[in-house]
Amino acid sequence: MRVVVTGATGYIGSCLTCLASRRGHDVVIASRQRPSTFPASWLPFDLSSDNSIVFPINTNAVVHLAANTTYTNRLKNECELVAAQRLIKSSREVGAKFIFVSSQTARADAPTAYGRTKWHIEQEVLSAGGWVVRPGQVYGGELRGLFGMLVKTVQQLSILPAFVPTPKVQPIHVDDLAEGLLRIAERGDVPPGVYCLAAPEPISFSKFLDGIAKSRLRCWRGFVPVPVVIINALAAVLGEALRTRLGLERLRSLFDLPVMETASDLKRLGLTLRPLHSGMHPSGNDRRRCLLREGRALLIYVLKEPPGSAVLRRYICAIEQLRGGQALGLPRFFLGYPIFLSLLDKSVWASKTASAEFSWRLDTATMLAEATPTGAYRFLGLGHEHGVLSSLFSMTSAVACEVFWRMLRVIFFPLVRLALGRAKGAL
Amino acid sequence: MTPDFDIIIVGSGPSGVSAAFPLVNAGLRVLIVDGGKQPGVLPPEADFLSARINDTEQWKWMVGGDSHALKKRDAVSPKLRVPSHAYAFEEFEARNHVVGKNFITVGSLATGGLSNAWGCGVARFSAREIAAFPFPASDLDVSYAKVSQRIGISGRVDDDMSDYFGLDDYSQPPIPMDALHTRLSQRYLNHRKKLHAQGFRLGRSRVAVLSEDTASRQACNLSGNCLWGCRRHSMYSSTGDLPSLRKHENFSELSGFVVDGLTRYDGYWAVEGQTSSDGERRSITASRIVLAAGTLATTRIVLKTLNHRHPVPLLSCPTAAFMLWLPRLLGAPRMPGFGLGQLSFSLNLQDTITAFGSTFATTGIPLSEFVRHVPLRRRYGIDLLRELLSSCVVGNVFLPGHLTAAEAELQPDDSLSVTGKYCNAVVPLMDEAAKKLRKAYWSMGAVLLPGSFTIGPPGGDIHYAGTLPMRESPFIGETSQRGEVEGLDGIFVVDGACLPTLTEKSHTLTIMANADRIGRQLATVLAMESLHG
Numbered sequence: 001m002r003v004v005v006t007g008a009t010g011y012i013g014s015c016l017t018c019l020a021s022r023r024g025h026d027v028v029i030a031s032r033q034r035p036s037t038f039p040a041s042w043l044p045f046d047l048s049s050d051n052s053i054v055f056p057i058n059t060n061a062v063v064h065l066a067a068n069t070t071y072t073n074r075l076k077n078e079c080e081l082v083a084a085q086r087l088i089k090s091s092r093e094v095g096a097k098f099i100f101v102s103s104q105t106a107r108a109d110a111p112t113a114y115g116r117t118k119w120h121i122e123q124e125v126l127s128a129g130g131w132v133v134r135p136g137q138v139y140g141g142e143l144r145g146l147f148g149m150l151v152k153t154v155q156q157l158s159i160l161p162a163f164v165p166t167p168k169v170q171p172i173h174v175d176d177l178a179e180g181l182l183r184i185a186e187r188g189d190v191p192p193g194v195y196c197l198a199a200p201e202p203i204s205f206s207k208f209l210d211g212i213a214k215s216r217l218r219c220w221r222g223f224v225p226v227p228v229v230i231i232n233a234l235a236a237v238l239g240e241a242l243r244t245r246l247g248l249e250r251l252r253s254l255f256d257l258p259v260m261e262t263a264s265d266l267k268r269l270g271l272t273l274r275p276l277h278s279g280m281h282p283s284g285n286d287r288r289r290c291l292l293r294e295g296r297a298l299l300i301y302v303l304k305e306p307p308g309s310a311v312l313r314r315y316i317c318a319i320e321q322l323r324g325g326q327a328l329g330l331p332r333f334f335l336g337y338p339i340f341l342s343l344l345d346k347s348v349w350a351s352k353t354a355s356a357e358f359s360w361r362l363d364t365a366t367m368l369a370e371a372t373p374t375g376a377y378r379f380l381g382l383g384h385e386h387g388v389l390s391s392l393f394s395m396t397s398a399v400a401c402e403v404f405w406r407m408l409r410v411i412f413f414p415l416v417r418l419a420l421g422r423a424k425g426a427l
Numbered sequence: 428m429t430p431d432f433d434i435i436i437v438g439s440g441p442s443g444v445s446a447a448f449p450l451v452n453a454g455l456r457v458l459i460v461d462g463g464k465q466p467g468v469l470p471p472e473a474d475f476l477s478a479r480i481n482d483t484e485q486w487k488w489m490v491g492g493d494s495h496a497l498k499k500r501d502a503v504s505p506k507l508r509v510p511s512h513a514y515a516f517e518e519f520e521a522r523n524h525v526v527g528k529n530f531i532t533v534g535s536l537a538t539g540g541l542s543n544a545w546g547c548g549v550a551r552f553s554a555r556e557i558a559a560f561p562f563p564a565s566d567l568d569v570s571y572a573k574v575s576q577r578i579g580i581s582g583r584v585d586d587d588m589s590d591y592f593g594l595d596d597y598s599q600p601p602i603p604m605d606a607l608h609t610r611l612s613q614r615y616l617n618h619r620k621k622l623h624a625q626g627f628r629l630g631r632s633r634v635a636v637l638s639e640d641t642a643s644r645q646a647c648n649l650s651g652n653c654l655w656g657c658r659r660h661s662m663y664s665s666t667g668d669l670p671s672l673r674k675h676e677n678f679s680e681l682s683g684f685v686v687d688g689l690t691r692y693d694g695y696w697a698v699e700g701q702t703s704s705d706g707e708r709r710s711i712t713a714s715r716i717v718l719a720a721g722t723l724a725t726t727r728i729v730l731k732t733l734n735h736r737h738p739v740p741l742l743s744c745p746t747a748a749f750m751l752w753l754p755r756l757l758g759a760p761r762m763p764g765f766g767l768g769q770l771s772f773s774l775n776l777q778d779t780i781t782a783f784g785s786t787f788a789t790t791g792i793p794l795s796e797f798v799r800h801v802p803l804r805r806r807y808g809i810d811l812l813r814e815l816l817s818s819c820v821v822g823n824v825f826l827p828g829h830l831t832a833a834e835a836e837l838q839p840d841d842s843l844s845v846t847g848k849y850c851n852a853v854v855p856l857m858d859e860a861a862k863k864l865r866k867a868y869w870s871m872g873a874v875l876l877p878g879s880f881t882i883g884p885p886g887g888d889i890h891y892a893g894t895l896p897m898r899e900s901p902f903i904g905e906t907s908q909r910g911e912v913e914g915l916d917g918i919f920v921v922d923g924a925c926l927p928t929l930t931e932k933s934h935t936l937t938i939m940a941n942a943d944r945i946g947r948q949l950a951t952v953l954a955m956e957s958l959h960g
Contacts, residue, residue: 376479398810
């Protein structure tokens with residue numbers, strides 16, 4: 001498939017072009033400057049220029065991502081509308097699908113010019129039989145776009161505002177969005193119309209910022225309540241130019257976000273979004289982090305001391321090579337206090353497969369732990385005191401511990417069963 | 428047309444090289460072909476305990492860079508998990524189209540075959556045991572002597588197992604025992620009479636491991652790396668015999684060639700197969716073919732060539748394993764030592780059956796191998812075994828091969844299907860063995876740990892034999908006393924497939940001796956042929 005992407009060097013565009021060329025599509029980049037790194041064909045394209053654009057023949061789809069995100073004057077907004085009209089015309093000439101990436105704020109009576117412009121373009125696209133995609137709060141990947149700005153803000157401020165009433169956002173990882181856009185471009189069974197792509201359940205903006213702090217930046221941030229009324233009053237006093245410069249315009253469109261009904265659109269595209277805590281991880285998912293925690297817990301349980309980083313890496317590697325690479329999703333309590341893994345014997349698992357998988361991983365941790373110098377001391381008893389008495393004592397205490405944990409297991413059985421039932425992961 | 432070679436030997440394992448020596452020495456043009464698998468992971472350089480303490484890369488030979496040991500977690504023997512042996516077993520079943528159904532099927536495509544991962548147990552079949560062979564026992568005597576001297580055997584000592592093994596004439600002195608086995612052996616001597624009355628005899632294991640240096644190999648230095656691979660080559664592997672064969676100009680080798688069929692032409696044969704390097708099909712001709720690909724692979728080649736699609740019987744020894752604890756040595760520090768059989772026993776069961784087994788030190792075996800079977804939580808299982816294992820030895824038991832009811836059958840798709848189960852007699856026999864061993868070792872100051880006596884799965888012995896047995900007057904699917912396949916003149920079987928019986932004893936040396944015998948006979952026949960033009 002040949003796909004032209006405008007705004008291909010931007011936050012979403014760069015993810016989309018990468019994904020499309022990984023899938024073997026012929027990607028044509030339409031941008032102001034020739035990209036220096038990406039090995040794709042290039043078409044000069046500028047939103048504010050009057051020159052018309054001619055797409056290569058055999059273009060199957062045009063994804064229009066280029067946008068003026070600076071929230072500046074109205075003139076530029078009109079340029080955008082004209083540019084979109086030209087693109088629609090050009091794509092119709094070569095018979096290509098036209099896919100426009102709009103905004104959650106798009107509506108006829110949007111409080112911002114940005115939102116209103118998007119709405120106007122949407123109308124043009126829809127009347128030309130094109131596709132409109134309204135993404136939610138895009139996050140993840142490189143620190144660019146609004147997401148990049150938010151991360152930098154969270155990094156700089158140790159106290160963050162918690163707006164009251166709290167605005168709700170519907171996040172979507174940039175890679176998931178790129179996947180959605182590509183599916184629309186690739187598939188013939190997706191009818192034209194408006195597609196809202198974002199998490200179906202809105203979350204509070206503060207929770208989103210907290211996610212940035214905890215999962216992306218791995219730090220803790222405090223929140224101070226800030227009434228929205230104050231911001232609005234301030235905005236009214238300042239006038240549009242200053243509002244825009246201070247970023248209040250963006251904030252106001254945040255307060256005004258309509259909740260999008262996304263579940264049916266996601267289903268239509270067969271798209272499953274990654275959870276926020278996973279997507280917030282710099283690698284795009286927290287799969288490895290979960291595996292790391294699991295490996296650490298199992299290895300501590302076996303070795304009775306924290307494992308070295310090399311053996312931890314080997315655990316992750318082994319699970320990735322042989323077991324599909326997903327963590328079991330053991331309850332957090334066990335990951336924090338590995339000694340309690342003693343409670344997890346065969347009978348506490350709900351299914352035989354869960355029990356078998358756990359014992360496979362415990363065996364793996366045992367074998368990997370043993371194959372280290374630390375393991376040699378622990379498993380062969382090297383460096384320990386030798387003698388009948390000390391051996392007898394150690395053996396007796398091992399048996400005593402066993403008895404102790406068997407009793408605890410009886411007491412905590414229902415609780416452990418419940419906790420394991422709630423665990424989400426490879427189990 | 429002159430064929431490419433006088434003889435093509437399929438397989439460079441113990442039987443292949445044993446047949447090759449007399450043929451090459453007779454000046455015949457001999458080609459050995461094999462699957463060509465070569466070692467990838469090197470065993471430790473230092474002795475086992477030092478390597479464990481100092482080698483930060485020990486996971487490479489203990490687990491393997493490709494997680495070999497984890498992939499083979501459920502394999503029947505620790506040996507199959509050892510990364511440095513992975514090459515010896517890999518792809519055998521897939522490339523040879525062997526499928527085990529409720530039966531373990533192991534074989535090798537490596538140069539040197541299964542001898543690369545051999546436990547090195549050797550024994551000579553007694554005259555009574557050879558009675559089932561279609562030739563006089565004396566025919567094998569010369570071969571036993573020749574092969575034993577070539578491969579190097581240790582364990583020569585006048586003890587209660589001397590007659591059972593029958594190898595002391597050709598052996599080096601034994602390799603020193605560890606403290607546990609020394610104690611067992613002393614206690615045995617104190618209670619000898621009583622134990623004899625129980626049908627129990629104990630003596631040094633006879634193993635194909637050097638206790639004295641030879642020209643090309645070094646004696647065992649008790650490094651304890653037996654399971655992982657010996658850099659000194661103290662343990663015999665037929666790979667070590669290839670250099671002396673290569674000195675002969677009339678000897679050729681083709682490695683990385685898996686034979687999948689034989690075709691008869693006018694007066695000669697062609698082996699057909701695929702080279703591993705480029706997947707090219709090749710056909711090489713010879714006037715005689717000697718099959719030494721290992722019992723399972725050889726059986727398939729023969730049945731396919733005969734187009735024989737009826738099941739043939741397969742012999743395989745029922746096995747069990749157990750653990751002994753010597754309380755007097757509790758708290759002993761771990762010491763490096765020999766990792767293969769140190770003491771061996773024979774045990775009479777039900778008057779007619781003899782069980783055979785050996786005991787081994789536990790130091791060179793990972794604790795993970797044992798802890799899985801301990802009914803304690805993992806953390807405390809490790810605590811317990813760490814203290815216990817230094818005063819424990821592990822043992823195995825073999826019963827005669829006719830007690831497994833197994834058969835191999837060529838399928839419509841030309842794969843070889845192997846099925847089988849133990850005969851009903853095995854469980855009571857094993858129960859009796861456990862009871863008798865518990866009693867015998869108890870009087871030797873060792874406790875057979877409760878729950879440790881475990882019967883292995885059928886085929887787990889990897890002693891397969893008897894699918895194409897040598898007979899006085901063979902039927903189709905059998906071989907003559909010269910090892911020649913009935914119905915396929917010029918095709919000879921020299922590996923385990925042609926043994927008419929499989930006793931409880933280690934059978935490798937007998938396979939090698941028989942291969943030597945067939946090789947010598949064949950050399951004579953071919954010499955006569957050339958004399959007569």
